[in-house]
Amino acid sequence: MKICTTVQEMRQARARLGSVGFVPTMGFLHEGHLSLVRRAREENEAVVVSLFVNPIQFGSPDDLANYPRALERDIALLKEEGVACVFTPEAAGFYPEDFATQVDVGGVALELEGPSRPGHFAGVATVLVKFFNIVQPQRAYFGQKDAQQCAVVQRFVRDLNIPVEIVTMPTWREADGLAGSSRNSRLTEAERHRAPVLHQALCRARDLARAGERRRVVLEKAMREVLAQAGLTDIDYVTVVDPGTFQARDVVPDDALALLAVRLGAVRLIDNLPLG
Template sequence: MKVIKTIEEARREIGIWRKQGLTVGLVPTMGYLHNGHKSLIEKAKAENDKVVVSVFVNPIQFGPTEDLDKYPRDIERDSVIAEEAGASFIFNPEPAEMYKSTFSTYVDCEGITEGLCGSKRPGHFQGVCTVVSKLFNIIKPNRAYFGEKDAQQLAVIKRMVRDLNFDVEIVPCPIVREEDGLAMSSRNVYLSQEERRAALILSKSLTRSKELLKNGEKETKKILEEIIKVIETESLSKIDYVEIVDSEDLAPVSTVEKPVLIALAVFIGKVRLIDNFTFIG
């Protein structure tokens, strides 16, 4: 698998494809790829002539107390997975390649970033929007593929693309789970065996909310109370947030009258995990 480190080389390679009239799919990642990422790459391969996988641990989306230095990295492992899934090359720049020493231009998306993870991670989505904007300008993909596990990120990217008129189709891809229900995440590697078992409380709590909705419960307060009750049965868990919001603008709702996103972030030990599902009705 070819690993490209510079913007100039990536543009040169893609320029050749463009002259041939080929379509390009982009799968932006922070690396340490798993089967969830692999499913994105496979979908991109099925829908495009060429696929670029970016592997870049973006420093400007991490807060000062977050796990930037510890975030798992293994480009050789990523290369094997990306090649198996059909990627054409990996774009793996160093931070200094993406952000020059005098870098001073950022992309902000207001409103939709204020709740959920945005309220807990100040500056996070500015970092996400900035790096994704740069990737869109460098790769110029026809389509870009994002997992629904990062539901707020997906909503923010869609809004940014709409507002700034990026000429790219955003393709949402379903959450990929382990056999026992745990949503796949690069951060799962941090979990001890005991914490790994405890982490199942996230999907269990969402299953409880699905049962309530299926049985006709419409009051979000009652649904939230039940989700919290389930999570708190696990002693290793600490809730960061549990929210029910409009699936499009992510505004809080008091009753379920249209599609909603039920999203949560929970610490299992020191590991912060997120999960969600969208209820269409």
């Protein structure tokens, strides 16, 4: 397995590979990441994984500093999975002092996480455009847990005619339903015990929708009630949206998506669930 730390090294390694499946990550890998790697390995001649905590997608210096890191462990896991190349650039080299370009996505990026985390999607889109240009993958793999991010990526890839297929895989969950996330490692024992209620709230909305409920206000109220019963009141948003636009409708479509963002202590968790 080749480990590349500069753009030049990555380009040279890429030239020796055939079709590439790319899995962009910020490291601190969990089983959800590895499921993406395995899918990429099945569908491509080689797999490239990035391990890069992207500084320009963080709104808070503290959030960036506290993001969990385990580079040596991650590299060992990826070697076991048969990854061909790991790209771990240094931020200073990836974004030199005179770096001045940003990819600003509209549409779906303006909803929910957009106003909640100003600049986040611009940072995500910018780093991914750079990665796609450097790695030149045939396919790139993402998890449905970050549903809005997946929609943003699909949008700029289409708008900018980037020749990469975006593959979205279902959210990987722990046995108790908690969506896999590197941020879960920052939860206290008590917070971790309460965290599965996010998935329970989403499932409540799904059950109602499958029973025929189409009023957004009813579905949102049901989710909030589940959260409140567990004592979770620090809520950023709880909503049901059209998955094509990420805008809310009073009467939700059959393929509606329920989403929520909730804080447990110092950790902000997001999750979503299709209601169909």
